[in-house]
Amino acid sequence: MNFLVVTYAPTIKRKDQFFSYAPYVKEMDLWFAHAENIGIISPYYYKDEILEKNFKRNDIKRFWLPFFFSSTLLQKIRTVLLVPVIVFQLIKAFIWADHIHLRCPGNVGLIACFVQILFPWKTKTAKYAGNWDPKSPQPLSYRIQRKILSNTFLTRNMSVLVYGDWKHQTKNIKSFFTATYRDSDKEPISSRKLDGIVKFSFIGSLAVGKRPLLTIQIVEALFKKGHNVRLDVYGDGAMRNELEVYVTDNQLQEIIKLHGNVKGEFIKEVHKTSHFMLLPSKSEGWPKVVAEAMFWGSLPIVTKISCVPYMLDDGNRGILTDPNVENAVENIEKMLQSEEKYQIAVEKAIEWSRTYTLDKFEQEIKSLL
Incomplete structure (x- = not known):
């Protein structure tokens, strides 16, 4: 052929x-x-x-x-x-x-x-x-x-x-x-509790379409409301300098870290230890980073775009949010208030994502x- x-x-x-x-x-x-x-x-x-x-x-x-x-x-x-x-x-x-x-x-x-x-x-x-x-x-x-x-x-x-x-x-x-x-990559996932530091990750291009600034502002708002949260940002792009200035000006260095580009194997370890993965994009096709996070037990928080509601089963396997701080914080807080709800959503995310292998x-x- x-x-x-x-x-x-x-x-x-x-x-x-x-x-x-x-x-x-x-x-x-x-x-x-x-x-x-x-x-x-x-x-x-x-x-x-x-x-x-x-x-x-x-x-x-x-x-x-x-x-x-x-x-x-x-x-x-x-x-x-x-x-x-x-x-x-x-x-x-x-x-x-x-x-x-x-x-x-x-x-x-x-x-x-x-x-x-x-x-x-x-x-x-x-x-x-x-x-x-x-x-x-x-x-x-x-x-x-x-x-x-x-x-x-x-x-x-x-x-x-x-x-x-x-x-x-x-x-x-x-x-x-x-x-x-x-299939051979599947391995047991260690349970992550919500009673300590709640870890968030952002993985992607630091470009306007990915809304990394909104990601930082969401975690900032959670911190100001008294939540013990941290955010690690992985990726590079045109907005990096703007984001660094924002973090410094708002004195967020202790809770938000910009790491730049890292290798794929390291990102896998990030997914294994993060509680949530934030991606409030303007547009996506099939965002691989969402499925990858789910595969390792990091619950995705994503805007209602493209096929993402399908991937998250309309919110049963993650958090769907509008592209604004208030709605995102409200939805995240609902999840943080129930350890059982969080663990069930994580289990559903892992089960679903592990059916879509190479x-x-x-x-x-x-x-x-």
């Missing part, structure tokens, strides 16, 4: 190895394990630095796409002029492929959604890594991709993999997930192919 991936993530060749964005590489290695011949159509470079990792296989057939952006007016004009080239390259790659795998949403995904209409007899999958919630505000290009992918007349012979379980979807829309750990993920991929 000739398995083709359509993506905007660059495929960079150095000597006899191929590199790309690390989380994407880790997933695609699992898909590639079930294909005889593999191909990727993507740009060959990227102008910014990315977190790189090499693919396990070095027999990748590359199909070239031009590198393009659509931020400024000149970039948009250039992109429009490049569309015929992109379409030609996609058609050439699609002719080679037996199975076409689209990575959506994105600029390349948008054009590929139209081109795949010309190949109704080819088997196809699309991994929609964004927010599939029909009620959520989305950019126009994302809405167009969702419309085409869920239209079973235009999009034939395709399974569209989305995060969450949404009502009233067409028959080709399939609830999917992503995973970090294997072993199950591989089985699902195999069935799709």
Whole structure:
């Protein structure tokens, strides 16, 4: 089988190895394990630095796409002029492929959604890594991709993999997930009591969309109300200096620590010792850090976005909150008041998250192919 991936993530060749964005590489290695011949159509470079990792296989057939952006007016004009080239390259790659795998949403995904209409007899999958919630505000290009992918007349012979379980979807829309750990990683979880220091963690980019400042303000409000709380922040980004200034100006150094980026193995230990993991994001697809925290018994506190209510069973496996300090503190205090309620929620979170392992993920991929 000739398995083709359509993506905007660059495929960079150095000597006899191929590199790309690390989380994407880790997933695609699992898909590639079930294909005889593999191909990727993507740009060959990227102008910014990315977190790189090499693919396990070095027999990748590359199909070239031009590198393009659509931020400024000149970039948009250039992109429009490049569309015929992109379409030609996609058609050439699609002719080679037996199975076409689209990575959506994105600029390349948008054009590929139209081109795949010309190949109704080819088997196809699309991994929609964004927010599939029909009620959520989305950019126009994302809405167009969702419309085409869920239209079973235009999009034939395709399974569209989305995060969450949404009502009233067409028959080709399939609830999917992503995973970090294997069945062999499961181990007993030590119980965490709420009668001492209550530990919170934030793990992610220090960017506006992740709302790290709101995270700090929530823990600050709990502290001022007399709760014995601590917050450890892991990650880096544009907001780091602003957060450090806020912590210093409000004299929060004793309860809030900014650690910067750390390795994945260390984050696992953080999840094992934290009582709660805070992530009041503006938008998510399938937030892996939420499932990872649940896997190790750290109860997630997350805003009601995308498939997160599905992951948390509408609050039975964690805390769903509005994106403001008052509502978050109110919901957290309700949990802190009942040790039994907290322990039950943690047990449910562990049980649910441990069904979504890389072993199950591989089985699902195999069935799709």
